[in-house]
Amino acid sequence: MKNHQTGRLKVTRSLQLRLALGYAFIIAALLILLNTYPLLMSQNLMFRSQQTALQNQAVLITNTLTTADELTPETVEQAITPLDDLEVQRVLVTDQAGLVLYDTEGALTGKYALTGEVVSALRGNDAFASQYVENTFYSRAASPIMTRNNVVGAVCLYETDSGQGLLLGELQHNLRLISLVVCLAVLGMFAAFSRIFTGRVSMLLAGIRRVREGEYTHRITMAGHDELSQLADEFNQLTGRLQTTEEERRRFVSDASHELKTPLASIRLLTDSILQDENIDQETAREFVGDIGEAADRLIHISQELLALNRLDEGRTVTREPVEVNREAERTCRMLQPLAEEAQVTLETHLGENCVARCGREDVNQIFRNLMENAIKYNVPGGRVLVTTRRAGDTVCLEVADTGVGIPQEEMDKIFQRFYRVDKARSRAAGGTGLGLSIVQDTVRLHGGQISVAPGEEAGAVFTVTLPAWTEEVADG
Numbered sequence: 398m399k400n401h402q403t404g405r406l407k408v409t410r411s412l413q414l415r416l417a418l419g420y421a422f423i424i425a426a427l428l429i430l431l432n433t434y435p436l437l438m439s440q441n442l443m444f445r446s447q448q449t450a451l452q453n454q455a456v457l458i459t460n461t462l463t464t465a466d467e468l469t470p471e472t473v474e475q476a477i478t479p480l481d482d483l484e485v486q487r488v489l490v491t492d493q494a495g496l497v498l499y500d501t502e503g504a505l506t507g508k509y510a511l512t513g514e515v516v517s518a519l520r521g522n523d524a525f526a527s528q529y530v531e532n533t534f535y536s537r538a539a540s541p542i543m544t545r546n547n548v549v550g551a552v553c554l555y556e557t558d559s560g561q562g563l564l565l566g567e568l569q570h571n572l573r574l575i576s577l578v579v580c581l582a583v584l585g586m587f588a589a590f591s592r593i594f595t596g597r598v599s600m601l602l603a604g605i606r607r608v609r610e611g612e613y614t615h616r617i618t619m620a621g622h623d624e625l626s627q628l629a630d631e632f633n634q635l636t637g638r639l640q641t642t643e644e645e646r647r648r649f650v651s652d653a654s655h656e657l658k659t660p661l662a663s664i665r666l667l668t669d670s671i672l673q674d675e676n677i678d679q680e681t682a683r684e685f686v687g688d689i690g691e692a693a694d695r696l697i698h699i700s701q702e703l704l705a706l707n708r709l710d711e712g713r714t715v716t717r718e719p720v721e722v723n724r725e726a727e728r729t730c731r732m733l734q735p736l737a738e739e740a741q742v743t744l745e746t747h748l749g750e751n752c753v754a755r756c757g758r759e760d761v762n763q764i765f766r767n768l769m770e771n772a773i774k775y776n777v778p779g780g781r782v783l784v785t786t787r788r789a790g791d792t793v794c795l796e797v798a799d800t801g802v803g804i805p806q807e808e809m810d811k812i813f814q815r816f817y818r819v820d821k822a823r824s825r826a827a828g829g830t831g832l833g834l835s836i837v838q839d840t841v842r843l844h845g846g847q848i849s850v851a852p853g854e855e856a857g858a859v860f861t862v863t864l865p866a867w868t869e870e871v872a873d874g
Contacts, residue, residue, distance in 0.1 A: 423583075451525065452540065455552050463542060468550050488501045488553075489515075491515060493519060495515055514537050515551050520541075521548050524537075533559045534556075537553065600617060600629075601632065663688065663689075671685050720756050721753060722864075736770070747785045751788045752787065756864050760844065772798075773799075782797065796859060799853070802856075803856055847863050
């Protein structure tokens with residue numbers, strides 16, 4: 398029991414670990430996406446906004462400076478001073494060599510400013526660069542000053558924007574809070590789902606182990622309509638079939654043992670009587686030996702029927718050939734005529750035309766023999782057994798009707814069970830084993846046919862067998 402619990406824990410923990418790893422991967426991917434994509438999009442949007450604003454103002458300044466005859470510190474200052482609406486932190490103007498002619502902060506005036514943006518502008522290209530550091534955007538834009546399609550200088554603008562940087566920082570902070578809440582919620586949801594899922598799986602495993610130990614009455618009750626619930630339903634149906642099979646096996650063993658015990662006990666009793674009585678006369682000894690022979694014949698008969706059932710259960714190779722059903726019916730009637738005369742029962746036949754079945758000849762003979770022999774044994778003196786054959790479409794119907802004692806309605810569904818007898822005392826007296834009808838049913842089903850039983854019109858019972866007919870299409874195939 399301890400090993401079973403340990404195994405269940407190992408399986409459950411392994412499943413929970415796999416689910417946890419899967420959930421962790423999903424959460425990690427979700428959080429990375431949630432914290433990366435919106436921030437990158439927002440940051441790029443702000444970069445483009447900064448670029449557009451700075452480049453528009455750079456174009457405004459370069460257009461103003463283009464009208465100057467010569468770029469000097471004085472002409473540059475005279476051109477830029479009227480531009481009071483510039484919304485930039487710093488403005489640099491250089492000549493074509495990169496020498497700073499104008500600096501709003503004055504720190505670089507008269508010095509060379511060969512930054513990447515200035516060099517790119519002096520080559521005739523617009524340039525922009527921006528960085529986001531500690532909730533602040535640091536942006537730079539440069540544009541060339543053109544005169545007669547020649548670069549005569551460059552304008553470089555600097556801007557520091559902490560307002561939009563704070564907005565982006567707040568967005569990042571809010572995303573982190575949202576990510577934390579989502580993470581906790583998802584973890585809680587996944588933990589509950591994992592517990593429920595593994596609990597249901599553990600229930601299935603526990604049920605399987607109990608059935609494996611022989612508790613075939615165990616059933617699993619699992620609510621819902623998902624795949625696990627369907628699996629539990631299939632398990633219950635399988636367990637039900639196992640329980641039925643086990644009950645039939647036990648009943649079969651018990652009935653077979655009982656059937657074998659009776660003739661064996663008779664043989665033992667008779668042999669003991671012969672051995673213990675030293676003065677037994679020859680006539681009595683012959684009578685005892687005859688009884689022993691009858692008991693041995695009964696054992697042989699039971700063994701043969703058990704072997705026949707075993708071959709049917711093992712799925713023996715099926716022989717299918719065209720069988721003249723009428724011929725087999727007449728043959729069986731001739732063979733059982735002495736038994737019918739002894740029981741004062743009349744055998745009659747009503748044979749139809751074109752009754753050729755797709756079956757095995759010995760199997761058809763066995764079907765007729767068992768049904769007709771039962772009809773004779775369980776009939777009444779002066780009774781009648783009627784054997785009817787007819788063709789019905791793609792099937793051949795065989796009917797064996799008798800005017801005997803009949804079968805009670807509540808027993809109709811049980812008579813095909815192995816070793817089942819309606820009247821046990823009379824069945825044994827008639828030499829029956831309770832296996833004949835079971836053999837007939839298994840044989841009929843083996844060939845794709847059906848068998849049924851119904852009460853007779855006045856008395857007795859009517860057994861109806863349908864077998865596939867032998868057609869031209871089957872012969873050509």
